Amino acid sequence: MLSTDLLERKLQLSGIILILGLVVESLCLLGHGPIAFILFVGLGGILFAVGIFLYLYSLVSAKVEPSKQ
Amino acid sequence: MTAFLSLFALPLLCFGMGTSSELEHAKSTKFCLSCHIMVPYGKSLRVDDPQHLAAAHFQNHRVPATEACYTCHTNYAMFGGIKAKLGGLRHIYVYYVGTPPAPENIKLYEPYNNRECLHCHAGARSFEEGVVHTADSDLIPALKANKTSCVSSGCHAVVHDVGSLKDAKFWKGGD
Numbered sequence: 345m346l347s348t349d350l351l352e353r354k355l356q357l358s359g360i361i362l363i364l365g366l367v368v369e370s371l372c373l374l375g376h377g378p379i380a381f382i383l384f385v386g387l388g389g390i391l392f393a394v395g396i397f398l399y400l401y402s403l404v405s406a407k408v409e410p411s412k413q
Numbered sequence: 414m415t416a417f418l419s420l421f422a423l424p425l426l427c428f429g430m431g432t433s434s435e436l437e438h439a440k441s442t443k444f445c446l447s448c449h450i451m452v453p454y455g456k457s458l459r460v461d462d463p464q465h466l467a468a469a470h471f472q473n474h475r476v477p478a479t480e481a482c483y484t485c486h487t488n489y490a491m492f493g494g495i496k497a498k499l500g501g502l503r504h505i506y507v508y509y510v511g512t513p514p515a516p517e518n519i520k521l522y523e524p525y526n527n528r529e530c531l532h533c534h535a536g537a538r539s540f541e542e543g544v545v546h547t548a549d550s551d552l553i554p555a556l557k558a559n560k561t562s563c564v565s566s567g568c569h570a571v572v573h574d575v576g577s578l579k580d581a582k583f584w585k586g587g588d
Contacts, residue, residue, distance in 0.1 A: 355416060362424050369431050376438070377447045378505045384435050392424045399420040 354402030365391030453575040
């Protein structure tokens, strides 16, 4: 269940994508042919890149509440 | 901090280590021969004839048997490893998307550079003082300058010769 908070939801989504990437890469490491290599770098790499980008984007796009002084 | 480690540092570390492992695995003879089109080239490594250059190198461990293809077919210049990997990606593209040629019609993209041979043989006594190599005083400088090819006719011309494998005798050892 995804959180209702926007920042948390983005972080959860990023985590899910990264876990998918890890699963793909783990499966590819079991393979021995060129297709496993392509899937590792292509699909696994893209999932990792999207996951990391989403994580970084969620941090920079988070709204900062003004401090109460 | 936990989020940073699990969503940024860990994936990058996993990808880096995995890529390194995959690239290392991609150097193996087994990996190259996993494409059916390369099977005759794998068989040519076991031809029982010392005149067959690739077979003699493979069987006598002049190249590491587990990385035989990569050792000779990578380029020993600065970006040789990267060029070899890019070439490999092109091979995969042609194999799965394009029309691959018959194994006996496969040609190198560019003539074989002596640099790849000299990477190991330069300075070796058998090369520098070999009877045939020293018979003509111009030969060794020409070989070192890549003006005369090591695999030219009359020298080490039989490399893989996959077209004549059906008549060849094969070495059974080395497994």
